[in-house]
Amino acid sequence: QLETLEQEEQERLELRTHPVEKRTHIVSHQHGMTVTRTLQEGEAEPQCWTFSYSQDELRGLLPEGASLLLLRVLACRWAVPPGLIFPAINNEGHLCTSSY
Numbered sequence: 001q002l003e004t005l006e007q008e009e010q011e012r013l014e015l016r017t018h019p020v021e022k023r024t025h026i027v028s029h030q031h032g033m034t035v036t037r038t039l040q041e042g043e044a045e046p047q048c049w050t051f052s053y054s055q056d057e058l059r060g061l062l063p064e065g066a067s068l069l070l071l072r073v074l075a076c077r078w079a080v081p082p083g084l085i086f087p088a089i090n091n092e093g094h095l096c097t098s099s100y
Contacts (some may be wrong), residue, residue, distance in 0.1 A: 003028065004026065004028060004033075004061070004063045004065070004066065005027075005028050006025075006026065006027050006028065007024075007025070007026040007063055007064070007065065008023070008024070008025050008026075009023065009024040009025075009064070010022070010023050010024075011023075017042070018041065018042045019041075019042060020039070020040070020041050020042075021038075021039070021040045022037070022038070022039050022091075023037070023038040024036070024037050024038075024091070024093060025037075025038075026063065026089065031054060031055065032052060032053045032054040032055045032057065032058055033052070033053050033058055033061075034050060034051070034052045034053075035050070035051045035052075035053070035089055035093040036048065036049070036050045036093075037049045037050075037051075037092065037093040049093060051093045051094065051095075053095055057087070057095060058087060058095075059087070060086050060087055061086070061087050061088065061089070062086035062087070062088050062098055063088070063089065067086075067088070067098060070100075071100075074100065080100050084099065084100040085097050085098070085099045085100075086098050086099075
């Protein structure tokens with residue numbers, strides 16, 4: 001019964017005159033999960049988007065950290081069960097599916 005309570009992801013691209021920074025913050029709460037995505041390009045004001053998902057939408061969610069752990073287990077077993085599909089959150093903060 002492992003559960004993601006909070007997850008932070010940061011990506012920074014350093015270009016000479018135009019750095020780009022992307023942050024994704026995921027927080028679990030009583031009714032589901034909230035994903036906040038922030039994008040800052042150069043000196044411009046940061047852009048921010050927030051998405052909320054209910055517990056029903058997230059049933060079986062496989063966040064990035066859990067996905068890495070699952071990949072290691074599958075590699076140790078040298079097998080992937082057919083039709084292994086989970087809900088996931090993509091790098092834009094939207095709900096999607098992840099299949100193996």
